[in-house]
Amino acid sequence: MPFAFSVPDVGFLTSGAGRAALAAFVPGGDPLRDVAAARRLVGEERAAALLETALLRSRASGRLPDDWLWTADALEQATALPVAEHRARRLAAVVADGRVVHDVTCSVGVEVAALSGVLDRVVGSDLDPVRLAMARANVPGAWLVRADARAPVTRHAVVVADPARRTASGRRVRRPDEMTPPPASLPGPDLVVSTAPGLDFALVPWAREVELVSLDGGVREAALWSAGLVPGGGPRRRATVLRSSGGGYEVTDLDDDTCPVTDVDQWLVDPDGAVVRAGLVRHYAARHGLAQLDPHLAYLTGPRPPSGTRAFRVLEHGPFSEKTLRQTLRRREVGRVEILVRGVDVEPDRLRPKLKLAGPCAAAVVLARVGRGARAFVCETVTTPGSQR
Structure with missing residues (x-):
């Protein structure tokens, strides 16, 4: 249960004494010692508010102002x-x-x-x-x-x-x-x-x-x-x-959405989730000269990926079966694999041990329903340099 601040707690934390205590107090990761240290600094009544604020500021650091006051729910939301x-x-x-x-x-x-x-x-x-x-x-x-x-x-x-x-x-x-x-x-x-x-x-x-x-x-x-x-x-x-x-x-949906459906090219591109959820995959593809593998699939393909995006260089592909995929990964000495699934009833965490991975190499496996069948794409993951506009 997160600590429930009161208005007097906030008043103390914004006072000169509270600010000085926050500047001096650094949690060490041992709850009992941290509580004891907070009590020595500010007394029993305000120790919990001091400790909670220090911990929440640590959680906020790097993504939100780290010198602000927070409640646990406010920081999460x-x-x-x-x-x-x-x-x-x-x-x-x-x-x-x-x-x-x-x-x-x-x-x-x-x-x-x-x-x-x-x-x-x-x-x-x-x-x-x-x-x-x-x-x-x-x-x-x-x-x-x-x-x-x-x-x-x-x-x-x-x-x-x-x-x-x-x-x-x-x-x-x-x-x-x-x-x-x-x-x-x-x-x-x-x-x-x-x-x-x-x-x-x-x-x-x-x-x-x-x-x-x-x-x-x-x-x-x-x-x-x-x-x-x-x-x-x-x-x-x-x-x-x-x-x-x-x-x-x-x-946006005002952009051109002229996008062909083709066989796989040298690259697979997985558009950002915002593009997918907004229903703008075809518009994104048209902007970057990409094509769809299937009209109902978000993965795109083309001879080169857009700059500043995570893409998959296709090494080989074919109809999906566990046996064939296991043999392919063994031949390529793949010991670490990222499995991505679209439109195929496969759970990556259940599939991974069945592949019996061993070797020094890493790969990405994209399993996707293309047309009426599931296909497996064994790929190298690449983050292209630059920034899209």
């Missing part, structure tokens, strides 16, 4: 900073000067901080007094108020929201009416809502654009944009691929 900054830039491009942008589920302030970096009038609100107190410490000078997201304290604002995607018991929800708060209950009409990538988008007909966003290869969210925030003639579907190191690219 926090929008990745590059994703929040991307959304803020998009909003800055379409929001008229002087108009308020209101994050109605601001938590400890990640979105508010990103929005404040590019917009002049930003408001954050939350019902949780502890998270709001932390946000005031994390984003000093921000306009923050305690309020229910469904009862707005601003008028005619652009609303940003990130509803909870789990129930109180921890179950992940897939329907918008199960989120807290439900997107349909939020004030409009100009609205951008961060939701789970697996959402059934047919259940949110108000969304003019659905944007799937990935960061460093992992799909982070589906952002729902209302019509007033999408310029006229804009796309209905967008895949945004971000990298922590900078760069990235976008694909």
Whole structure:
């Protein structure tokens, strides 16, 4: 059970004594010794708050501001900073000067901080007094108020929201009416809502654009944009691929999707998950001169892979059978294998021991349904240099 901060805990942590204690306290990994050290620094009453804050800052380090205050749930649910900054830039491009942008589920302030970096009038609100107190410490000078997201304290604002995607018991929800708060209950009409990538988008007909966003290869969210925030003639579907190191690219349903279906070429390319979930595989293929192996398969093929992507150089391929694959890997002296499966009823962890791998070499095996049959592609994995645009 994570530690439950109180508002007085936050008050102490933001005081001079609390800041000095946080600067001096470094957990050593031994729970009993760490608790004893925290008690010596700040006493029994505040020791747990000090220890929990130090541990959460350690977890946040390298991906979120590591000098912020967090609760365990707030850190787990926090929008990745590059994703929040991307959304803020998009909003800055379409929001008229002087108009308020209101994050109605601001938590400890990640979105508010990103929005404040590019917009002049930003408001954050939350019902949780502890998270709001932390946000005031994390984003000093921000306009923050305690309020229910469904009862707005601003008028005619652009609303940003990130509803909870789990129930109180921890179950992940897939329907918008199960989120807290439900997107349909939020004030409009100009609205951008961060939701789970697996959402059934047919259940949110108000969304003019659905944007799937990935960061460093992992799909982070589906952002729902209302019509007033999408310029006229804009796309209905967008895949945004971000990298922590900078760069990235976008694909939309306005791009050309002329893409042939061919036999396998020298390379297999597995598009980013945001491209796949947004239904933009053909558009991505057309941009890079690739072809599909099968109209229902996300794997693409071509004579060269796009720059800055993970691809598979095809060494040999054929109809899939365990016996044939085992013989091929043995002949190639493959002792380590990555198994990727699309459209084939195979569990990699069950297949791997049956292959009886032995040898100094590594390979990737792609098992995919092409046409009516399963095929195996034995490949070399390569990350191509450069960055896509």
